[in-house]
Every structure is written in C-alpha cells, then in structure tokens.
Amino acid sequence: MGFTLFARVHAAFGAPLTLANLGDRLGAMWGGRVLVDEPYRRTLTGAQIAELVAGWSNAIASLSEPGERVVLATPNSYDQFLLCLAVARAGRVAVPVNAQMRPVEVDHVVNDSGARLVIRSADDLEEAVATAPPCEPATPDPGEVAALFYTSGTTGKPKGAALTHKGLMGEARFGALAPTDLVDVEVVVSLPVAHIFGFVMLLSMATSGMRVCFLARFKASDVLDVIESRRSTGFIGVPSMYRMLLEAGAAERDLSCVRFWGSGADAMPAELAQTFKRFGASANLPIIGSVGDALFIEGYGMVEIGGAAAIKVSLPRLPERLGQNLAFRMPGYKFRVVGADGVEVPTGEMGELQLKGPGVLKEYWNAPEATRGAITEDGWLRTGDLVRLSRLGTINFCGRQKHVIKSGGYSVYPLEVELALEEHPDVLEAAVVGKADPKLGLVPVAAVRLDPGASVTPEELVDWVSERLSLYKAPRQIIVVDELPRTGTAKLQKDRIEEFFH
Known part of the structure; x- marks a missing residue:
C-alpha cells in the first residue's frame, strides 16, 4: 500500500508526464503489477507494457520520420492504446481511427493528416521490431501536439483535433489522486480507444495503477457475465450501454461488487444513473466513509478539450435534485x-x-x-x-x-423533451428532432424505442409529455422504431433521425 501511494503521488506531482515517456514510466512505477486483463487473451504488467511500447517505438522510428503523423487503423484493442504511446515515444504524432470507420472515412483521415505510415495491426510491426535498432525516447515539450483525434463526423467530414501532451496527460495525473477505494479495483471497460473518452479513461487508469478488464467489443450480456463472475468493482461506459445492460437483465444479476459506475460522451438520464447506483455496493470516501450506495461519476467533455472539463458525482445524502446536478470543474x-x-x-x-x-x-x-x-x-x-x-x-x-428547435418563436430543447418521454415506463429511449412546418417553421417530433412488452401508443405518449411540459414542447408526431441510428461512438445521429420524418 505504501509503494502504491508513493507511485500515485509521483504520477501526479513528479516529473512531467507525456505520451512519449508514459510507457517507460508505467514500467518504473508499477513493475510487476497487472494493469490490464484482456479475457481469454493476456494480462499485462507495467513492466510488460514498457517492453512492448519500446519495441514498437523502435519499429515505428525505423519506418517513419520525426514529427510525421502515424495512422493507427487497427481493430479496437488495448494494442491500439499502447501503439499511441509507442508512436509518441518515437517522436511522431499518433492518429488513432475508430474501427467502425468505413474505408472512405479512413482514406479521408490518412489524406487530411498527411500520414505516410498506416498501421492496421500490431502484427504488422513484428519484422521491424526484430530488426530495428533501439531508439532514444523522444522528449517533446508538453505543449507539442501528441495526437490527432478526428471528430465523429455527425455533421460534415471529420476534423482532426490536435491535442497536446500536456492536455492529454492533465486528467491522467488528476486521476492518480482518486480515493484509494476507487483505485485498488478492477474496472471493466468496453469503449472505443480511438474515441477521446475511451482513450483518456485508459490513460488515467494506467497512470493511477488501476487494473482494467478490457473488452474490445461491447456486448451487454458479456459485460454482465464478466462483472458478476470476476466481482469487478467498476464499470465505465456511455449512456446507451447502460440502457442495453438494463435490457439484458442487469436487474436480475448480482452486481453488488460494483463500487462505482462511470459515464461520459453523452447526457445520462438521472433515473438510469440512480438505478445502477442501487445495483452496486457502498463506496468508501475519505472523511465521509461509507456512502451507502455505489457512486455514479459522469464526465462532461468533448474531443476538443482532450477529455473532460467537468465531473459530476451523484452523492447520497443530498437533496435528489442537487445530487443530480452537482458538477465540478476540473482543475x-x-x-x-x-x-x-x-x-x-x-x-x-x-x-x-x-x-x-x-x-x-x-x-x-x-x-x-x-x-x-x-x-x-x-x-x-x-x-x-x-x-x-x-x-x-x-x-x-x-x-x-x-x-434547439425554433417553433413559432419559442425555443424547444430536445433533451428536455427526451427526458420527459423516457420517464414513461414503456419508453427505453427517445430522440427528438425538428420537422419543417409551414406555419411554425419547425415543430418537435420524436422517434422512440419501446420495451418489448409495451402497449403504449404514440398518441398516449404525446398526452404524457403534454401533461408534463408546455404544449408547444410536446411532439407533434411520434414514431416507434426498433433501433436509433448511431455513430461509431454510440452517439445518436440526429441528421439521420430527421430523415424518418421526411
């Protein structure tokens, strides 16, 4: 425990951390401690991570020039995360791309970034690893660009957000100071590495010495099996994953081992967060002690800020409304x-x-x-x-x-209407968009996913909203769909939902 605390404090306040030196530092800080477990594949200690990153770094240095961008078009995996560290260690700029991108989208990223080296699998580097001479780790200024993360492209072509070493590592250093009860755990993560939320989560957990059970592909039943069988103490996902966990029978599983749930990348309905808090075990916080329920931690951020700028922790013993809205700015x-x-x-x-x-x-x-x-x-x-x-x-x-939907001079905020719809027990998920109207300009309309056994009609849902919100906010039309279109990072594609009403 003493060494663990020392390592975490050193990670937070020691010599500057960059993507370039993180692989070596993980070896020095955590040595034989297991930092990642990929079920049915492998486990990796801090020392093994350092060795992998150094070998791949040597190979990348032999195949490219300093400062060049290197596109990592690999399947979603922990390898993709470590390859980002290897690219930075070699003095290049990492460009991870989402495994769900179409070939034409990957071509856009390659052409826009000017990359000459594209890595599609860590196996591509095997020969170069065996023959490349050792390279000295790069020592970039913290303000230099470390990686390009391309936006999800919900509107227009993806743009490359140029993020610095200082920006990416800032939250990782802050995460190292999390309460011990939330660090000495195993956290299940099934996020895309090429999405800033997934990447920063892995950065923060590796730096703090937190063990990650990494699932390359999200399947709700698999996640529930892993948590229940391994007695994992944390899970981090996006709101749509929590909905799918609930639909897959989370309420019937023994999730009492979970001390904290984490979410980001989209708005989390308060009732959904409260439901999962009740599934878990009590977390212990400094001074406060046992808090009675599992914690639910939400990050507010975007790719343009390299992760989160604010964090919301739903604490018990607070008035419900305050507990649902209490958010703190990141340092x-x-x-x-x-x-x-x-x-x-x-x-x-x-x-x-x-x-x-x-x-x-x-x-x-x-x-x-x-x-x-x-x-x-x-x-x-x-x-x-x-x-x-x-x-x-x-x-x-x-x-x-x-x-925002401008309707007859009024402003309708889709999130408010979506939350009202999702309060109905038969509604699993709702998406509200604007539809052209000759008199009002736009009117709100909604697409909803219902519980398989639901009997509610669209007309009844319109009445449900009308009883809770001003009449001009109530959807003029509601359609029932089996699935809602999403990006590769599970965000709703509102432009495609609008097409449902054309």
Whole structure:
C-alpha cells in the first residue's frame, strides 16, 4: 500500500508526464503489477507494457520520420492504446481511427493528416521490431501536439483535433489522486480507444495503477457475465450501454461488487444513473466513509478539450435534485456562459458554455477556418453546449445549441423533451428532432424505442409529455422504431433521425 501511494503521488506531482515517456514510466512505477486483463487473451504488467511500447517505438522510428503523423487503423484493442504511446515515444504524432470507420472515412483521415505510415495491426510491426535498432525516447515539450483525434463526423467530414501532451496527460495525473477505494479495483471497460473518452479513461487508469478488464467489443450480456463472475468493482461506459445492460437483465444479476459506475460522451438520464447506483455496493470516501450506495461519476467533455472539463458525482445524502446536478470543474478550467450576442449572461440563465483550460485543442489540423470558428478572438473554446451555471459554480447541461428547435418563436430543447418521454415506463429511449412546418417553421417530433412488452401508443405518449411540459414542447408526431441510428461512438445521429420524418 505504501509503494502504491508513493507511485500515485509521483504520477501526479513528479516529473512531467507525456505520451512519449508514459510507457517507460508505467514500467518504473508499477513493475510487476497487472494493469490490464484482456479475457481469454493476456494480462499485462507495467513492466510488460514498457517492453512492448519500446519495441514498437523502435519499429515505428525505423519506418517513419520525426514529427510525421502515424495512422493507427487497427481493430479496437488495448494494442491500439499502447501503439499511441509507442508512436509518441518515437517522436511522431499518433492518429488513432475508430474501427467502425468505413474505408472512405479512413482514406479521408490518412489524406487530411498527411500520414505516410498506416498501421492496421500490431502484427504488422513484428519484422521491424526484430530488426530495428533501439531508439532514444523522444522528449517533446508538453505543449507539442501528441495526437490527432478526428471528430465523429455527425455533421460534415471529420476534423482532426490536435491535442497536446500536456492536455492529454492533465486528467491522467488528476486521476492518480482518486480515493484509494476507487483505485485498488478492477474496472471493466468496453469503449472505443480511438474515441477521446475511451482513450483518456485508459490513460488515467494506467497512470493511477488501476487494473482494467478490457473488452474490445461491447456486448451487454458479456459485460454482465464478466462483472458478476470476476466481482469487478467498476464499470465505465456511455449512456446507451447502460440502457442495453438494463435490457439484458442487469436487474436480475448480482452486481453488488460494483463500487462505482462511470459515464461520459453523452447526457445520462438521472433515473438510469440512480438505478445502477442501487445495483452496486457502498463506496468508501475519505472523511465521509461509507456512502451507502455505489457512486455514479459522469464526465462532461468533448474531443476538443482532450477529455473532460467537468465531473459530476451523484452523492447520497443530498437533496435528489442537487445530487443530480452537482458538477465540478476540473482543475485548471475556466467557464463562462454567453448569449447569442456573445455577452455573458447573468448567473442561472441559459447560454452557450465557453471554456479555457489545459486540454483545449491547439487547432483543427489543416483547417484554419474551423479553428477560428471554434475559438474566440480572446481564446475561449465555443463548445456549442447550452448550460446554466449556479452561484455555487455547478453546471447544468441543457442540450446542444445546434439542436434547439425554433417553433413559432419559442425555443424547444430536445433533451428536455427526451427526458420527459423516457420517464414513461414503456419508453427505453427517445430522440427528438425538428420537422419543417409551414406555419411554425419547425415543430418537435420524436422517434422512440419501446420495451418489448409495451402497449403504449404514440398518441398516449404525446398526452404524457403534454401533461408534463408546455404544449408547444410536446411532439407533434411520434414514431416507434426498433433501433436509433448511431455513430461509431454510440452517439445518436440526429441528421439521420430527421430523415424518418421526411
């Protein structure tokens, strides 16, 4: 325990961590401690990770030039994460791509990044590993670009967010100071490595010495089997995964081993989070001690900030509404909320969140106009998210600015309507979009997934919302679908949902 604490403090406050030196540092800090378990494949200790990363780094250095971009078009795997460290150690820029990208999308990333080296599997490097001479680890400035993460492309072609060593490693260092009860655990992760949420989670857990059970492909029944059989103490996923776990029978499983649940990349319905908190065991926090339920931890972030800028922890013993909205800024971040005119709004009023902080992208690669559109002249990142800030500094997420439906002079916020629909016991998931209307401009409409045994009709759901929200917010049309279209990172594709109503 003493060495573990020392290693974690060293990770947080020791010599600067970069992607380039992280592989070697994991070997030095954690040695024979198992950091990753890929069921039915292998386990890896800190020392084994250091050895793998060094070998791949030598190979990459022999196949490319310093500063070049290297595209990692591998299947989703822990190898893809370690290859990012190897690319950085060789003094190159890592460009991981999602395994669900179509060939034409991968071609776009290769051409846009200017990469000459594309790695499709770690096996591609076997020959070079055997013959390449050892290379000295790169020593980049923390402000240099470490990786390009391409946006999910829900609108237009993906853009490469250029993220620095300092920005990517900032949250990993902060994660090393998490309470011991949340670190000396095994966490099940089944996220895409090429998505910033998955990547930063793996960075943070490796740095803190947290053991990861990594599942390359998410299947709800498999995740439940793993948690139950291994008595894993944490799970991190996106909201849609939690819905699928519930549909796969989570309520009938013994999940009492789980001390914390984690989520990000999309808005988490409060009732869904509360449900999983009740499934788990009590977490123990410093000073407080046992808190009675499992914790539910949500991160607010995006690829343009290299992870999360705020974190929400649903704590027991708080009034329910406060417990659902209590969010904290990550260290080093500043927030402001502005109206359509760019002027800050009074505390408590809704507006667009703009922020500054260490993780903010340096630029969009080869896209100066997009960069100017994303960052204000005085250096604030425009998030496009509508929020309210309280006097206590807590943040309440209200939806995406571009998804607001202007209907007859009123503003309809899809997230508010979606949450109202999902309160109905027969509704598994809802997506609200705008449909053209000759009189009102746009009107809200909704696509919903229902419980297999549901008997509720679309008309009854319209009445359900009308009883809870203003009439102009109620969907004018509701259709029932088997599945809702998603991106490779499980986010809803609102543009494709709009096509349902054409």
